[in-house]
Amino acid sequence: MAQTREMVGGIETLEAALAFLEACMDAETFGKLKQIKTETAVITIANAAKLCTPEAIFINTGNEEDKAFVRKGALDAEEEASLPMPNHSIHYDLKDEQGRITDRTFYLAEPDEKVSSLANRIDRSEGLEDVKSKMAGIMKGMTMIVGLYMRGPVGAFASNPSLQITSSFYVSHSAEMLYRNRFYEFDAEVERLGYFYTNLHSQGLNRTEDLPDARVYMDRHDQTTYSINCTYAGNTLLMKKGNHRFSVDKAVKNRGNELSEHMFITGIEGPESRVTWFAGAAPSGCGKTTTAMAGHHFVGDDLAQMWIAEDGTVRSINPEAGIFGIVEDVNWEGDPGLMPLLREEKTEVIWSNVLIDEEGQPQWTGNGDAPFKKGKNFQGAWEPGMVDEKGGAVPPSHPNARATLRASALANYAPASEDPNGVETSVITYSGRDADTMPPVWVAKNSDHGVAIGACIVSAATATEVGASGVKRAPWANAPFIPGALGEYMDAQFKFWGNTHIADGKRPLMAGLNYFLTHEARGGESKALLGEKRDVKVWLGWLERRFHGEVGAIETPIGFIPEYEDLKQLFAEILDKPYTKDLYNKQFSIYVENIVSRIDLQAKAYGKEEEIPSRFFEVLAEQREGLLAAKASFGPVVNPAEFKARNAA
DSSP states (O other): OOOOOOOTTSOOSHHHHHHHHHHHSOHHHHHHHTTOOOHHHHHHHHHHHHHHOOSEEEEEOOSHHHHHHHHHHHHHTTSSEEOSSTTEEEEOOOTTOSSBOGGGEEEEEOTTOOOOTTSOEEEHHHHHHHHHHHHTTTTTTSEEEEEEEEESOTTOTTOEEEEEEESOHHHHHHHHHHSEEOTTTHHHHHHHHSOOEEEEEEOTTOOGGGGGGOEEEEETTTTEEEEESOOSHHHHOTTTHHHHHHHHHHHHHTTTTEEEESEEEEEEEOGGGOEEEEEEEOOTTSSHHHHHHHSSEEEESSOEEEEEOTTSOEEEEOSOSEEEEEOTTOOTTTOTTTHHHHHSTTSOEEEESOEEETTSOEEOTTSOOSSOOOEEETTEEEOTTOBOTTSOBOOSSOTTOEEEEEGGGSTTBOGGGGOTTOEEEEEEEEEOOOSSSSOSEEEOSSHHHHHHHHHTOEEEOOTTBTTOOSEEEOGGGTGGGOOSOHHHHHHHHHHHHTOTTSOTTTSOEEEEEOOOOBSGGGTOSOOSBSSOGGGHHHHHHHHHHHHTTOSOOEEETTEEEOOHHHHHHHIIIIIOOOOOHHHHHHHHSEEHHHHHHHHHHHHHHHHTSSSOOHHHHHHHHHHHHHHHHHHHHHOSEEOHHHHHHHHHO
């Protein structure tokens, strides 16, 4: 295979690579290395070692002995510490690196290369020189750990072979839980697919004073990601969002045939145990894991690779095999499927940036437990009532605190997760963190309107990004991971969802979800949610039945909303609780001025972008015109009955 790579260590041939590595390795390790037949991978490993100068190199084949070595290495290096619960450990990132360092994350780009307006760019030659400078000798005294992985099931159309090289045993341990170590299948998969991704990381000396020099660089030409002086998994576990970016690039180039999305995948059971597969986008911290867990058959909670199969169905796979999930507000009431794994001796868990109390118990904000006792958290020793240097309360756990575990441990884990054919995907959802504008669920009138729902996600900034604040646009919840021009990505969305190769009756339903509507936004005084977290099961249940044509809907300018009687029945069946007409009207009345303002915001923002498809602006104009006509007839707040009466007239 003739895939090129930047020779950051100056080694250009297989012969030179093998000679250099044999001198660096013991016989057993070199024996493992010689089993790798992908020449470019061997040369890449040699260049990484030549540049970073580790004391030792370890090849992780993914067998039980190697996995045990990695787990022990994380403890010995004090990157993790054991907890009283067997197979549970705690990892703390640097205090000032508790999320993605978006301000120090760059695409390496040639002068004439288009890069997303929502991303940072640096001249490719300048960036590569910085990589060579900052990574020279960065692994001195450390072990370089090499792993060969698959992002997705072996044999799947949209899976990605991925080479990981790191000096962090914690990162390698996390990779073993989140991805598929396929050392023995790697060469055949590279031969089948024609490429592989490369990821080179070192935490360096793991010091706060080095964070100004921390960098994440993504080289789209070589499909290589470099991470320097970082510890947070979102910056270091580069098979996740780093390789996701390359997969987005790949999908845009193969426009209309595949997508790479920031989406959960879950199966919802309908009448007579029918399973309908959903995929849904939401920015980090906006309920993606909760929604995935609300399904009866869990495939994934964060990423989805999608394509149109020969039979005209849309298929989806999860490139990951585990969960790296935010734990804030995860509790027994809202997350009964996840909590047993976090609180009982059921599976291996790596905790990050939570409070470990004096009994060695992980604690986090919103877990529903009794008041927390003192212990250690992301910033050091902690006790109730602590304040920071600005007088603000120090929370027991960081808002971006996480738990890492294997998806196969979940009671609702779907064996279909490892099917290379993927799951037939029938419903697509988009959601953000919207307190005052959109209803809890609505269905797009057609695929073009569905693309507009994804393009118009708005979300409050979350703790997943260092230094972010306020409300911002979050297109498709994928914006931080779109390498190229936003107009090209949107065009790929229109071409995929509108593709005529999708068979009749198989075209997915596209919908919006909003879990964050508040009482205050609908005439009340409380900022509490208008409804409950678990109500998502009803919204998903309604969408499942809507796809199969078993429930009606009321047409509005933004799309179709549920009928009250259908929701009342579903609340009783699914949650065994009443659902009042008053709550329905508060949740599903259309507040025209709020939505028109949102449309105007989006039209203005996208108007500044290059080559945005004209169809997008046409959809916004259609919705705006329809909303203003409804306002002229009924006033600024239009309830579902008024739309229903108008439609019947």
